[in-house]
Amino acid sequence: MSEQHLTETEFSSLALDDRLLAALDKLDFKYCTPIQAETLPLLLAGKDVSGQAQTGTGKTLAFLLACAQQLLSSDVKQTIPGKPRALILAPTRELALQIFKDAKSLLAELPLKLAICYGGKAYEEQKRQFSQEIDILVGTPGRLIDFLKQKLYNLRSVEAMVLDEADRMFDMGFIQDVRFMLRRLPDPEKRLSMLFSATMAHKVLELAYEHMNQAQMIKIQSESPAADHIEQSVYHPANHEKISLLLGLMRKLKPERSIIFANTKHATIRIWEYLQGNGFPAALISGDIPQNKRESLLKKFHQGEFATLVATDVASRGLHIPDVTHVFNYDLPELGEDYVHRIGRTARVGKSGHAISFACEDYAMNLVDIETYTRRSIPTIAISNDLLPELSPPVRMKKSNLINKNNSNSKKGGNRPRQGAKHHQGSRNRSRQGSRNRPRPQTN
Numbered sequence: 323m324s325e326q327h328l329t330e331t332e333f334s335s336l337a338l339d340d341r342l343l344a345a346l347d348k349l350d351f352k353y354c355t356p357i358q359a360e361t362l363p364l365l366l367a368g369k370d371v372s373g374q375a376q377t378g379t380g381k382t383l384a385f386l387l388a389c390a391q392q393l394l395s396s397d398v399k400q401t402i403p404g405k406p407r408a409l410i411l412a413p414t415r416e417l418a419l420q421i422f423k424d425a426k427s428l429l430a431e432l433p434l435k436l437a438i439c440y441g442g443k444a445y446e447e448q449k450r451q452f453s454q455e456i457d458i459l460v461g462t463p464g465r466l467i468d469f470l471k472q473k474l475y476n477l478r479s480v481e482a483m484v485l486d487e488a489d490r491m492f493d494m495g496f497i498q499d500v501r502f503m504l505r506r507l508p509d510p511e512k513r514l515s516m517l518f519s520a521t522m523a524h525k526v527l528e529l530a531y532e533h534m535n536q537a538q539m540i541k542i543q544s545e546s547p548a549a550d551h552i553e554q555s556v557y558h559p560a561n562h563e564k565i566s567l568l569l570g571l572m573r574k575l576k577p578e579r580s581i582i583f584a585n586t587k588h589a590t591i592r593i594w595e596y597l598q599g600n601g602f603p604a605a606l607i608s609g610d611i612p613q614n615k616r617e618s619l620l621k622k623f624h625q626g627e628f629a630t631l632v633a634t635d636v637a638s639r640g641l642h643i644p645d646v647t648h649v650f651n652y653d654l655p656e657l658g659e660d661y662v663h664r665i666g667r668t669a670r671v672g673k674s675g676h677a678i679s680f681a682c683e684d685y686a687m688n689l690v691d692i693e694t695y696t697r698r699s700i701p702t703i704a705i706s707n708d709l710l711p712e713l714s715p716p717v718r719m720k721k722s723n724l725i726n727k728n729n730s731n732s733k734k735g736g737n738r739p740r741q742g743a744k745h746h747q748g749s750r751n752r753s754r755q756g757s758r759n760r761p762r763p764q765t766n
Contacts, residue, residue: 360542369538370510370538388516405478411491464726467502478508482511485517492526501529554665554701563705581631583664590634
């Protein structure tokens with residue numbers, strides 16, 4: 323962890339339970355990050371907080387500590403099955419799983435019981451959790467509402483609520499589901515509420531005003547929404563040069579751990595096949611990969627069994643994988659916000675990292691929006707001949723690797739389409755059409 327990324331505020335100086343301080347000491351956390359130093363004193367004093375900070379700055383630890391402290395200091399002596407005491411909402415199952423994993427690590431030796439609910443798998447197993455005591459419930463809106471409507475649990479005993487990645491909730495069309503759940507919580511004055519977001523648009527502020535008790539607004543200032551410790555660069559290849567350029571950079575840079583993002587499932591498969599054929603074993607995740615296999619591949623990547631992960635935007639938010647040294651944008655995303663979240667997979671918690679993007683014939687027009695959003699120009703690097711090597715043939719992926727026999731959209735336990743999702747997709751398509759009418763940047 324970079325010392326420059328930390329403040330002089332020590333966790334030991336905060337009004338935290340001794341058991342939490344012992345857990346932090348065991349995890350070697352001594353000093354707060356800026357978002358932790360600004361939000362925790364307020365939260366520990368019982369004040370609601372709406373916090374904005376760059377991705378990878380320690381927001382998760384801040385709200386986990388606040389939730390745990392709230393429950394440990396509560397007058398409630400015993401948790402009752404079906405009545406969770408803290409609710410943490412996340413927009414994606416990957417983020418929910420990451421929060422759950424971080425909570426297990428932090429609270430391993432504390433008397434607080436955790437549960438997680440998300441679509442795509444383990445429907446009956448997740449249902450059985452509610453026959454036992456649950457202190458902290460983590461999940462995505464769809465599966466949580468499913469179980470709530472079955473009356474497996476209720477939210478009337480919730481003492482602390484967290485809404486993580488609030489901007490993403492709007493983007494994914496989940497906001498009606500979020501409001502459905504928040505309206506079933508105790509009154510804002512009777513609970514501690516936290517909202518965290520990488521961006522704080524008007525719609526997010528409106529949500530905070532409606533469902534929180536005079537929330538204190540905390541914003542960690544930065545010159546750019548992108549992490550300061552990321553070295554960014556862009557190449558301008560022709561479409562047919564992209565695979566060769568990617569492999570040339572992989573051979574030259576020898577990244578210790580890298581993530582390669584593409585905009586479509588078909589592009590990720592092509593990248594994976596060429597990586598396999600040229601001596602770069604990689605994991606591949608996209609929306610079509612079965613959930614249990616995605617979790618297995620992410621675990622192997624996390625543990626270092628694979629040095630490279632190829633992914634669509636399903637992996638751009640919420641995943642905290644340590645020591646990712648390089649992020650490659652094989653395709654530039656349409657939105658600047660998505661770019662920031664992609665490259666935020668490197669330079670986590672103050673470490674340095676590299677973000678390399680390809681502004682090709684199909685996606686070069688997106689560079690204007692990205693640089694406008696990040697408020698900085700990305701340096702262009704010329705493509706030298708040594709970066710375009712001859713390649714070995716790709717290793718074709720078996721179709722069986724992409725078949726999800728347990729369809730995650732099945733009636734039982736799948737993620738239902740969200741109200742507003744169709745409208746959002748339409749707005750993205752209109753944005754894309756509009757961007758294609760803009761002048762292309764020069765690629766000389």
